[in-house]
Amino acid sequence: MFKLDTNLASKVEKKIKNIAIVKRDIIVMCGCDSGCEGCNGCTGCATYGYYRDGWHDLYIERIINERKAS
Amino acid sequence: MNARQVDNGIPAIDKQKFITLTLTNSCNLNCDYCYEHSKNSRGMSFELAKNILSTELNEKNQYEHVNIEFFGGEPFVEFDLMRKIVFFLRGGKFGKSFTISITTNGTLVHKKIQEWLIENRDFVSCGLSWDGTYEMQNINRCNSADLVDLDFFAKYYPDRPIKMTISPKTIRTLSDGVIFAHTKGFQVFCNLAYGPNWNDEKFGDVLEQELSKLIDFYLNNPEIPPCSMLFDQFSQIVWGQDVKTIRSWCAAGVQSCAYDIDGNAYPCQFFMPLSSSKSDFNKEQPVFTREIPVEILEKKCQTCVIKTACPTCYGYNYFNNGNMHARDEGICKLTKKILLARSYFFSKLWDLNRLRLDENEEQALLQSIMIIQKNL
Numbered sequence: 001m002f003k004l005d006t007n008l009a010s011k012v013e014k015k016i017k018n019i020a021i022v023k024r025d026i027i028v029m030c031g032c033d034s035g036c037e038g039c040n041g042c043t044g045c046a047t048y049g050y051y052r053d054g055w056h057d058l059y060i061e062r063i064i065n066e067r068k069a070s
Numbered sequence: 071m072n073a074r075q076v077d078n079g080i081p082a083i084d085k086q087k088f089i090t091l092t093l094t095n096s097c098n099l100n101c102d103y104c105y106e107h108s109k110n111s112r113g114m115s116f117e118l119a120k121n122i123l124s125t126e127l128n129e130k131n132q133y134e135h136v137n138i139e140f141f142g143g144e145p146f147v148e149f150d151l152m153r154k155i156v157f158f159l160r161g162g163k164f165g166k167s168f169t170i171s172i173t174t175n176g177t178l179v180h181k182k183i184q185e186w187l188i189e190n191r192d193f194v195s196c197g198l199s200w201d202g203t204y205e206m207q208n209i210n211r212c213n214s215a216d217l218v219d220l221d222f223f224a225k226y227y228p229d230r231p232i233k234m235t236i237s238p239k240t241i242r243t244l245s246d247g248v249i250f251a252h253t254k255g256f257q258v259f260c261n262l263a264y265g266p267n268w269n270d271e272k273f274g275d276v277l278e279q280e281l282s283k284l285i286d287f288y289l290n291n292p293e294i295p296p297c298s299m300l301f302d303q304f305s306q307i308v309w310g311q312d313v314k315t316i317r318s319w320c321a322a323g324v325q326s327c328a329y330d331i332d333g334n335a336y337p338c339q340f341f342m343p344l345s346s347s348k349s350d351f352n353k354e355q356p357v358f359t360r361e362i363p364v365e366i367l368e369k370k371c372q373t374c375v376i377k378t379a380c381p382t383c384y385g386y387n388y389f390n391n392g393n394m395h396a397r398d399e400g401i402c403k404l405t406k407k408i409l410l411a412r413s414y415f416f417s418k419l420w421d422l423n424r425l426r427l428d429e430n431e432e433q434a435l436l437q438s439i440m441i442i443q444k445n446l
Contacts, residue, residue: 001278001282001410001411002278002281002282002407002410002411002413002414003410003414003443004414004417004439004443008417008418008421009440009443011421012417012420012436012439012440013440015432015436016433016436016437016440017433019433021308021309021430021433021434021437022430
């Protein structure tokens with residue numbers, strides 16, 4: 001399960017370029033809970049880790065904009 | 071400098087420190103997977119809390135901002151102390167800005183506490199730990215579902231995801247739990263509990279089925295932000311091959327510390343006697359660094375393609391396996407399934423043009439997807 005079918009795998013492979021990728025400085029923010037998935041977090045800790053990488057922001061911002069537009 | 075409003079004007083991450091203040095060792099629940107094995111009725115004194123916070127907020131160091139987390143036990147057991155501390159922080163002048171965060175089991179958050187949270191909403195962020203459907207919550211969390219006012223958290227903290235811990239007893243309904251939380255208006259952090267035995271092969275099959283249901287759900291409901299299990303970052307995998315060091319998974323012992331009720335500082339709450347039940351931690355304290363040499367990882371991890379995106383808990387590893395880098399075998403197998411599912415999900419989102427990525431991000435993502443697809 002979760003293996004890409006041949007068509008999609010080929011599409012991804014074709015899109016990959018032989019260029020240098022700038023390394024992003026990914027920092028996990030809290031020592032215990034939310035973003036890091038590292039512990040059980042029954043009573044938990046800061047939520048800020050969730051946004052540590054910016055990817056969520058990008059996607060959520062797009063969703064919010066689409067909601068507003070509709 | 072005054073306190074900053076929640077989530078506004080916070081400086082860059084490397085200028086922030088994260089401190090956990092244990093207000094109480096007491097909790098009104100006894101969750102199935104709880105890692106705090108030495109709970110008792112003791113709490114922190116107001117004077118001690120003031121001293122710790124005054125020191126942290128005025129100390130001259132590289133940090134400009136302090137994230138303060140009220141912790142327990144269940145922090146609202148000490149609501150009066152919490153009120154005093156927040157009143158002290160509101161009125162004080164400190165050298166650094168700060169934010170205040172609480173995560174609660176929610177069972178005590180009613181009437182006066184709700185009113186106080188609403189009054190302080192500009193100043194205090196409060197998140198809920200909730201484990202899925204009502205049935206899942208009752209299984210993991212001592213039949214507490216009816217004690218939690220879910221609508222309150224959804225209304226006043228809509229941007230703060232709920233924290234959903236999945237145990238072996240609830241994994242069969244993982245997708246139901248996540249979808250239920252979305253229908254109540256929440257975003258969802260979900261992770262597998264550390265501590266339970268995940269070695270049974272059946273858990274892998276169940277997890278695959280549940281993640282498959284969630285992927286279908288999110289592809290059909292693009293307006294809903296996906297849960298962390300499917301949407302967390304993994305593009306760092308592309309830089310994680312043939313490296314000599316990897317970035318520490320969390321900030322424990324580097325950029326964060328946890329204070330117990332007596333004011334002793336630990337790398338994170340997992341190292342406190344409340345959790346570890348051991349008093350010899352200081353005698354054999356492991357070394358925490360931001361960059362971890364690959365050569366000190368376990369052999370199986372040194373060559374693992376997902377080592378830079380593999381969640382781990384150094385405290386759990388340390389006290390259960392004797393080595394802070396020794397990952398749990400059962401969790402390891404399930405993590406690989408999660409990463410494979412995530413790579414599949416992101417490839418679908420990419421194919422549907424639902425990701426907004428610059429060229430660099432896109433290349434990192436696609437290359438990471440293919441590394442996972444070819445190796446896991």
